[in-house]
Amino acid sequence: METDSDSIFKRIKTVYQATDLVEENHTLWVFKNVQKVQGLEEIGREELFRHQIKSSCQKMSHNGIIVRPNKNATVMIIGNHSAGKSSFINWYVGENLQSTGIALETSHFTMVTHGAKSQEIKSEGTLRLYPFLHELLQHGDKKIYGTFFANLNTKVCNSTERSFECVDFIDTPGLTDGNVKYHCDILEVMKWLSKYVDLVLVFMDPVGQGLCNKTIDMVEFLCKNYPEKLKIYLSKADQIENEEDLNKLYFQISASLTDRLNFQHGLHIYPFSILKNELPFPNRRDIICKDIDSCISFKTERNISSLSTDCIFVKEHCRFLLEGDDYLRNQKNRVYMLRILALTIFVLIILNCLKLIPLPINDLLLAGVGILSTVLIAVSFMIDKKPFNSQQRARLIKWQKYSEESLAELERIKEQYYDNI
Template structure:
């Protein structure tokens, strides 16, 4: 038995409290992934691809090594999850999220937990430096947040085991927020960090937020201002980063034993995360409405197409029957005309009756007249052409019979109608109630 001490957790599982936002996101997610009537399953049956919404927002934290990224995560979660120190402790990507049990996951298990991050496999070597830490903490808004702790960035001879610049850029594009921590102790102007920030600004400029971390260690206020000016000047020198002004709040981990006069805006970081969660709830509810409309429109389109296909099949069937009847009737009429002509009129009338005999005589007269009109040396050619024409008619009949489009069965039509009824009566109704409940919670919280 190992003598290793069990990890401490911020709070036991039994004390977990489901917040309104957490409940809404989970219920919306369940509407998508339900095994019987999930929106993803319904959409797939219609040839439409839907992605279930995330139950949490993703916050990526990047910066030079020892910039305080792991320390901030530990402070937010109120549990010592990530190693901290001056050395480059974080050499890979670590996903920190809340769950039912304290657990550590390796690369493959991490991608099973986060399947939408599987494209990380395209970065050779990254899988071996991918992990996840699951905590039972429910502090602050952690139950609705997944943090991504990125490798500490340095310049010089440091060799990373994978393309760290491209991997961080890709993860930033998948994140809801990107926190860039600048260390005031000498590594703030790390070129690798600035290069990645410049790349991210092209596609994720609205997600980027800059912070001067460990601000209490920067010395006097004049020293902090000088460091911030140097960082801002360096950022502004980059063509992709000089489009607008920068806000760079000063933050540090509060320590009652080491009071500091430096303004600490770390609570503002928490408010930023909470704001992103609220926006995620609204986006999820709005996307649910759009996806319901998309499915309903697809069902209506499928039913309209089926009506068009049924009408088309009727026309095709008519052409097939017409050409087939002509292909069979004409050669039979040709042969029958010569057979009838061999009978004496009186014998034919006695055999089938006077009225029917008269009708047959009129038909055969036309055929025989046309036959006698053809020269004898050309009759063989005409017969060949006639038979070829009859074969062409039969070929056209067969061709049109194969042109019919596949139509919906009664069972499929009933299923589509049930899906549409489920979308309108169940999903949209639930979405409306969730939105109303969310707004009521906001009004209660802010006394609106």
């Protein structure tokens, strides 16, 4: 049965992709020209739309990438090598999906998601499932993502354990401070992914280097940029013998974190174990599950808010381009006037030199006016930028109208969501 959040997601997706939407243009009275309407995603990829995009990005704190959000909540798990990241995913899903062990087990990024049939999907399919990854491929730096895409895959599993049907995990390679060679700039890729995921779980284990530098770098980045997405846990807590040792570990971890970061609001690190239920202190697996559940319940609201941000971005950027173009058109008239004036002076000077029209000014002044008119002609060519043609303007106006209609649809989506809470 379709739930309310399913139907809301469908409506949001329709605005991004404009699926099945067509517009009819009447040409020569009777002939109809039927065209597919461009959704927000397609508009965002257009070269015309990407013109001067950096300026709008800065003004609106938007990264300029318009991509439909994921229906499921996306949770990325990061942390030291062997911290138990893959084991946690296996435990949550209730299946041995990811390989685990004390060696460097996970060497590539893997998406784990629910589906009707258990299967593995390679890189190409993964890019289709997660459009935000596609954007990294298009706009990212090859030096950063290296062979990230070639090695990316998705594990689909039909388990219905816990809330797995509504959550997608990203299992990441373990972080180490040694000379381990990664297949991409691992920290940069993780930072990039943090933008798109809804929750980042950081696992620190008591035996390994609980305080590996790369892990702390990531915690620092998340604290600064996405503090609401960050949760830290002490994994493999069955290896801690008693509460006293736990407190020592807390102290050690907190000290090294607060050294680097400026924590204003206390740091919560919950210990948990997936191997043993009973520990000398509470096993806080329940807190991780609760964090994931609350992330799932906020997902619809987040998707609504992403749609709002993207519609406003498209509308404002089109407005900015059209206003810039209006200015350019006005300026163009002024540039023509300036050029005609300078050319007239120039011709008069030449005629004066040929003694055809004697001007009542001395030679020095004449030379000055000659130089000035040449400079004016040069400047008039330098500031003369080409405005958009009428087709380009029509497209920008169409996109602006589409974003306004989308904002109206967004209001109706909000009504459906908030009226049914």
